[in-house]
Amino acid sequence: MPYVSESERTRLIEVRRRIHAHPELAYEEQATARLVSERLRELGLSPQGGVAETGVVAELKGQGGAGPTILLRADLDALPVHELNEVPYRSQRAGLMHACGHDGHVSALLVAAERLVAQPSFAGTVRFCFQPAEEGRGGAKRMIEEGVLEGVERVFGLHLWNELPTGSVACTAGPMLAAVDRFRIVVLGEGGHAALPQRVRDPIVAASQVVQALQTLASRWTDPLDPLVVTVGRFAAGTNWNVVPPHAELEGTCRSFSRATYEALPAKLEQVARDSAAAHGCEVEVHYDRTTPPVINDPAAALLGRRVVQRLAGEAAALSEGPGTRAMIGEDFAEFLELRPGAFFLVGSRNEARGLTHPHHSDRFDFDEDALPLAARLLEELAREALTPVG
């Protein structure tokens, strides 16, 4: 199914490849932002650049009468990954790569804008939001601080997704991507001679118990139907083989899904760490930081997307459960959803036949460009559906 015209399809791929070849990190997306602004100006819009440093915002008023404002968002940034793909549009910057598909999000939103400009029959306003720094650097939050949500009633966004085949779209109601938290636990004991355990309070043994005990948060504390991941990614202690050190340090991440678990997690983690270290005579200092909240889709907005996908791609294309429709990764679109109802969609972009199966953030990641037309149409039709003229 073509979804878009031949020339729109060409632009989808050309723009994506241009951005892919010139990746830029968080808050450094100047060339990408310039490309976006130029294209929006060509469409007759008046983009505002420099929002949250490198973000771009533009508005289009429909000709179908007065109505609400909705926001469509794409993210601009690449990752510090060195690309190993041998493709003509391969990254020209060593050590930097669009390894998550944000290049495709930008080109899809630009073609959605093009199509909405061509036929502005909707009632209300579409705000196009090109956001910097999605990859853990707080771009969404900064855009919100600079007013991008003012006057906005609903928000929509999408992510290309190699965990689903091209042609399918996850339209999940409720929690769909996880909250991302970080923690650092310092276990304080008392050092001494490795051969005199009776004279020390060993922080390595205590910290080992803390690591084990933290695993029971997911197995013995939460509802098994409420996903939770607790991973310790760094365990540092000691300087020498025959010395018990005075302290040990653990760092890791929690990924939670439901609002209740997200809220209760910091205090519970601290209690488990403190009590298991205390059993070995050690104390803990716990530093717990939020990165992004969970992505929780408004059921009505998810349903709206579901209808759009079914109309565009057929009944079977819209998935609401099963593998690939939820994940424990984070997305800072969650910040928008904390403040406005809306929905985020995962647009399938895996193509086994073409070998496009590598996971996001891999140095061999690439997505199926045949997913772009549906992504662009989904954004366009979400706007049209959300801004249907009455009567």
Ligand code: NI
């Ligand atoms: Ni991403």
